[in-house]
Amino acid sequence: MSMANPPKKFRFGSSAITDAIGDTVRRGSAEAGAFHVDTLDVEKIEPDPDNPRQLLLSEEEFSWLLDAEAVTGARVSDAESPRLKILLRLRDLADSMLESGVLQPIRVFRHGNMYRIAYGERRYWAARLAGMKHLPAWISDQRPARIRTLQLVENMHRDDLDLAARMRNVMGVLDELSEEGDATGERLGNLLGMAERSARRYLQVARGPADVRQAVFAGTIKDLLVAASASAIQDDEQRSLVLTLLAKGLTWERALAELEKVRKPTAERMRGRPVTKVTLGATAKAGVVREIMQIILGEDHLPQLEWSDYRAVSKAWKEFLVEMEKRV
Incomplete structure (x- = not known):
């Protein structure tokens, strides 16, 4: 991709991040004198x-x-x-x-x-x-009212921070922004100078299950995408299993594979006994049966019977199915 016109968020000088920092400074200055x-x-x-x-x-x-x-x-x-x-x-x-x-x-x-x-x-x-x-x-x-947000925003752009430190920064920013309403992915992304997709992942972890955040802070999860994916697991027991496997050193892909082994038997138990035959349903209209048999057998090979006689039609239909099973 040509960098002749880089996205606004990543331009130096006047950009989303510098404008956001400038706005933070102006607000803090206005309140601090x-x-x-x-x-x-x-x-x-x-x-x-x-x-x-x-x-x-x-x-x-x-x-x-x-x-x-x-x-x-x-x-x-x-x-x-x-x-x-x-x-x-x-x-x-x-x-x-x-x-x-x-x-x-x-x-x-x-x-x-x-x-x-x-x-x-x-x-x-x-x-x-x-x-x-x-x-x-x-x-x-005086101490600027929004100084913590400014420090956190500046802090996010250090290249020595791990996910745990960045997560703490994001949560600090969200805490200060809470008085102005819920932060959106777009708003947080603009403020922190990152892609909206990454900002949404941070939000998902910050607002998600506490055990995932604890795993991040403990260093068990070091990748933002993994943290966001783990936060999306709604079942507490399944999520706990995944976090335990990650703590043992398994990769995310291996942990998911182990989770699927647990999910599959559970799904089979929920379905009851295995299905061994196809249920064809039922109809009260002999004309439907005649239409099906005519399409497959042709008009000349239809059985000679009284189609208003339901007993005779039922018998002919069973014989038709037996013959079809032999052909298949």
Whole structure:
């Protein structure tokens, strides 16, 4: 497919996701009062402990990132854990700031004598790694009312998140959106910058059986399509069986195959005894019998009988069926 005119949702600049974030910022700003850009002392800035994207950078990790030799050794290592990748990208951002400065202010709000980060925590830590004493920031006097949604939306686009983390993000967004009515797949997709089909699957899991969500959070289910498919199983016992099989390491296809083995005997029991013959039904009209026999035998080979005599017609019909069974 040509990318000359990419779908609107995936364009950079003015797009569904950037417009949605902009709208969130505007709403939050309107409720929190005016905000302005200023340069803040890095020591006066702190991460928001409620931010789902909080890096939780330890002192040991911070010191390790300052060790150029250790970082270089990690870059050439084949054993890269997800956490190590996050740390190395943070070091890259710090190096970029040293070379080019801070290209975009972070967003903060007043919290006592400090300023808490609404979004831009990675830039904050990178600035500290780069040894910067000051950082440009958009400053609000109050905590923006819709800040959690903004943090969650921004968080969804990290490439290090697994399904469990993304699911928590989606549920956080849905929780904040609940006061405005039920979210649709289209609305959620536009807000999170994803295909409507994926958004509908997230909704199906978020609003579906709790045991499927628990399996997602436990790491048993790591694929969104599998989670949505499991949520669609209405029978509690059958769904529980599938989740148990997945927890044992079976693939979705194998788990479904095992489920079908359980479903088949159940379906046969519901049908009762096996069907051994075809029921032809009944008719009170001898003319119907005559018409059938005439079509098959022809007018010249019809039995000679009184067609108003039901006893005689019934006998002839039975003899006709016996003869047909012999032919077949």
